[in-house]
Amino acid sequence: MTRAGRVVNGLALAAVLASSSAVVYADNQDVIDYRQHIMKTLGEQAASIGMILQQKAPADNFATHVKIIAVTAATAKKAFEPKVLGGDAKPDVWNNWADFSKKMDNFVAATDDLAKAAASGGLAAAQPKVQGAMQCKGCHDTYRVPKK
């Protein structure tokens, strides 16, 4: 769809939905863009945590970064709910939704537990939980199109 087409489509849809409380998506590219903003946030924050664990960044922010991961994780499943293929998502996200959804729920629960450990006990308490909570690769290997 052209940019102009997207804008028109967005306005039309917005008009249709203006009086409802339904979830509003302007078009498929918006669905993809939105979930990519969330996944990129997780990527940037995971990288920050990785740098701290490698002593390449100050540990002072560790508990905050894991909190951001936990809070962001809770927004991710909703972003994948619309079945819109494209971006870096494999079709298996929706073909195997029960498994994908369960993995997302586990990620939310595990990062929440990690954030609580970091908030109460700092890096020392949380570090042993990081690998278990941040199973990025396992899920990406199954559900993300490999990076070129």
Added chain:
Amino acid sequence: MTRAGRVVNGLALAAVLASSSAVVYADNQDVIDYRQHIMKTLGEQAASIGMILQQKAPADNFATHVKIIAVTAATAKKAFEPKVLGGDAKPDVWNNWADFSKKMDNFVAATDDLAKAAASGGLAAAQPKVQGAMQCKGCHDTYRVPKK
């Protein structure tokens, strides 16, 4: 510095600092990488909020996104404290540190206020505060190297 040089430098610095509680940075590129992870997180979350305000993404996550912005904002100043030129930061970040630092503090306070409004009153209560809290452009125009 070569990649190998960076690793060696990192190990040497880590060894020097292993017995101290000082902030550990492996090298200048790490300092730049770390602050970019944080600023990119803010960018992705600001984009998410923008999409919601344009009704291109579901409003359900609005309060969560502004919370992520607020929590992330609180990590940003520390990431700029080491005076390491490069990346997208203009030298004025450190030449005018008092102003930059004050703008960062204002950003933290305003996004915290925004997050509280969103948590208690949702999108309707928070929306009028978004523009005042998210003064991204004002600060970027002064302190960020323009995008090519």
